[in-house]
Amino acid sequence: MRQFVVEADGGSRGNPGPAGYGAVVLDPATGETLAEAAEYIGVATNNVAEYKGLIAGLKAAKALDPDAKVRVRMDSKLVVEQMSGRWKIKHPDMKPLAAEAGRILPPGQITYEWIPREQNKHADRLANEAMDAGKRGKQWEPSASMAALSSTSSDAGAARVVGDAAAGAAKARAALASAAPVATVPAPARSSGTAPTAGWSAPDMGTPTTFVLLRHGETALTPEKRFSGSGGTDPELSAAGRRQAEQVAAALAARGTIQAIVTSPLRRCRETAAAVAARLGLEVRVEEGLRETDFGAWEGLTFAEVRERYPDDLDAWLASPKAAPTGDGESFASVSRRVSSARDRLLSAYEGRTVLLVTHVTPVKTLIRLALGAPPESLFRMELSAASVSAVAYYGDGNASVRLLNDTSHLR
Numbered sequence: 001m002r003q004f005v006v007e008a009d010g011g012s013r014g015n016p017g018p019a020g021y022g023a024v025v026l027d028p029a030t031g032e033t034l035a036e037a038a039e040y041i042g043v044a045t046n047n048v049a050e051y052k053g054l055i056a057g058l059k060a061a062k063a064l065d066p067d068a069k070v071r072v073r074m075d076s077k078l079v080v081e082q083m084s085g086r087w088k089i090k091h092p093d094m095k096p097l098a099a100e101a102g103r104i105l106p107p108g109q110i111t112y113e114w115i116p117r118e119q120n121k122h123a124d125r126l127a128n129e130a131m132d133a134g135k136r137g138k139q140w141e142p143s144a145s146m147a148a149l150s151s152t153s154s155d156a157g158a159a160r161v162v163g164d165a166a167a168g169a170a171k172a173r174a175a176l177a178s179a180a181p182v183a184t185v186p187a188p189a190r191s192s193g194t195a196p197t198a199g200w201s202a203p204d205m206g207t208p209t210t211f212v213l214l215r216h217g218e219t220a221l222t223p224e225k226r227f228s229g230s231g232g233t234d235p236e237l238s239a240a241g242r243r244q245a246e247q248v249a250a251a252l253a254a255r256g257t258i259q260a261i262v263t264s265p266l267r268r269c270r271e272t273a274a275a276v277a278a279r280l281g282l283e284v285r286v287e288e289g290l291r292e293t294d295f296g297a298w299e300g301l302t303f304a305e306v307r308e309r310y311p312d313d314l315d316a317w318l319a320s321p322k323a324a325p326t327g328d329g330e331s332f333a334s335v336s337r338r339v340s341s342a343r344d345r346l347l348s349a350y351e352g353r354t355v356l357l358v359t360h361v362t363p364v365k366t367l368i369r370l371a372l373g374a375p376p377e378s379l380f381r382m383e384l385s386a387a388s389v390s391a392v393a394y395y396g397d398g399n400a401s402v403r404l405l406n407d408t409s410h411l412r
Contacts, residue, residue, distance in 0.1 A: 002068040003028050006057035007115075009075065009123035010049025011131060018134055019044035022126020023057030025064060028071070035060040036142060038126040040134025050076040051097035053123065054083070058104040070110045075117040075124075084112045128322075129337075141341075207352040208393035210403070211343075212258060213364045214248060214276070214356055216268040217241030218386040225302055229360075230266060230291040231329065232299035237271045244387035244411060245275035251389075251410035252356065253279040260350055263358040264290040272387070273358040289342025292360035296329025321376035332362070332376060339366045347394055364390055371400035387411060 005028045010021035019042065025035040037056040041049060054072065061070050074080055081087040082098055089098050117124070130140040218241035221228045228235065237245060252258055253276075262285045263273035273284045298306045306314050306326075316323040321332040339362075346355065357363075365379045371392045372378070384390075384406055391404040 002065045004034070004061045004064065004068050004070050006054075006061050006070055006072045007074070007120055007123045008050070008053035008057040008072065009120055009127045010046060010051070010053040011124070011127045012044055012046045012049055013131060014043075016043050016045045018042070018131055019046070019049040020127050020130030020134060020140070021049045021053030021056060022123045022128075022130060023053045023060060024122045024126065025057060025060050033122075034064055036126060038130040038140040040130045040139060042134075045093070047076070047078055047091070048093055048097065049127065050074065050079050051094065051101065053127065054079055055097065055101050055104065057123075058101060058110070062104055066105070068109070070105060072110060072112045073115045073120065074112070075115055075120045077114055080112045080114045132333075208395045208401070209347050209351055210257075210354040210391060210393045211346070211367065212252070212354060212356045213367060213390040213392065214272065214358045215361060215364055215384055215386060215388050216264075216266075216272040216358060217244035217248075219268050221300065222386050226300055227295040227298045227302075227306070227325075229293045229295040229299055229330075229362075231294035231296060234267045236267050241268065241386065242271070242275070245272045247410050248272075248387050248389065249276040249279040252276055257354045258282070258356045259353045260355045261285065261358065262287050262290065262346060262355060264292065264360060264363070266291055266360070269358045269360065273356075276356060276358070287342050287346065287357075289338050289345070290357060290359040290363050293332070293335050293362045294325075294330040296325040297327030298325045298329065318380070321379075332366075332379060335362055336366050336370070336376075339363045340370065343367060343370075367392055368402055368405060371402050382406070385411075 005026040006023060007026065008021070008023040010019065012019035018040070020038065020040045022038040023036070024033055026032065027034055037060050039052070039056070041052060044052075054074065057072070058070065061068060072080075072083070078087070082089050082094065083101060089095050126140070133140045217237050219228065219235040220238050221235055222238070222241070258276075258280055259282075261273055261277050261280070261282050263269045265286050265288055269290070270284070270286070276282075277284045297310070301309070310326045313323075313326045317325060317331075321336070324331040324334075342363075346357070357367075361384050362379070364384055365382050368374075368382065368390060369376070369378050371394075382405070385408050387408070387410075389404060389407045389410070391402070393401045393403055395401070
């Protein structure tokens with residue numbers, strides 16, 4: 001009989017206030033994410049949202065296998081104790097929700113466990129994403145999810161991978177666990193038609209989709225290290241930036257691997273892309289999702305100037321990806337959702353091809369971070385020079401491989 005772990009949570013910003021829930025179904029052996037659910041539910045209390053998260057998680061588990069045994073893990077003592085039958089359900093809003101949850105699967109298939117809040121980060125982040133979407137007048141979409149980032153599993157023996165390639169990596173480790181311990185990490189390789197073996201060989205994943213990530217050339221703001229996002233003056237390339245664009249165009253033409261070009265809508269990227277397209281004889285497609293962060297009131301300022309004028313806002317921004325720059329700027333969490341959606345659209349449109357994405361510092365770093373499954377704070381730990389080239393390959397099993405980061409050899 002299959003076994004699942006369901007982690008669920010709900011929240012309300014006001015209690016009652018704008019509310020949402022999140023739920024995730026996990027494979028207890030590998031830590032693989034099997035299903036996610038999240039929804040903005042309007043004005044409600046925390047407890048209502050928590051129950052709705054439980055219901056969504058149980059329904060998702062039932063859809064995967066109605067006969068599976070399910071271990072529910074929640075940081076809501078109320079829901080765990082009530083559903084376990086140890087506490088009475090007195091509140092009129094809770095009774096129908098508890099009854100609905102109880103009808104989804106036979107009671108003998110479900111056990112309930114309370115866990116500390118810090119062990120329920122995946123579901124908590126899904127709930128917050130749902131509430132964030134509701135604030136924008138939208139509903140949560142799976143393609144925008146960042147919930148697996150920096151979440152962890154406390155299950156003994158569970159090899160939970162965090163980040164964008166969690167599912168594929170979990171499957172790979174599960175396969176290795178049954179083989180001789182020759183190597184600890186598999187790499188995609190062409191199949192020879194023979195039985196799978198331990199080591200570095202793996203099933204044929206086909207030709208990967210490769211994104212060559214090009215940061216635009218310099219503008220007048222670049223050498224002064226000023227915030228330059230999508231909410232500022234949209235500067236053109238400087239003379240130095242135009243030379244850089246020609247240099248990278250020559251290098252990419254020599255490689256001869258680029259099959260399509262996609263660019264951010266901002267002028268500095270369009271000019272850089274045009275220089276490459278002229279060398280390669282390719283058309284340029286504009287993708288709005290590749291634009292730079294909107295830095296709000298910080299546009300055009302140096303870091304020191306922002307520190308002097310907006311010290312509290314800067315500290316908050318450095319401490320949390322959900323904090324936005326002063327003046328209704330864009331948080332890194334929002335950028336990550338936007339870039340992830342663009343990535344998924346482009347992967348679908350250019351499957352198996354090598355595509356040049358001409359974009360900015362934050363989108364490039366975000367794509368690298370997601371491919372590595374690295375935490376949000378890693379954005380501050382990468383160097384990315386003007387006109388530098390990075391690359392990520394995406395395989396059919398959901399895994400991603402970072403092939404290059406911040407290559408500037410063509411500028412020397």
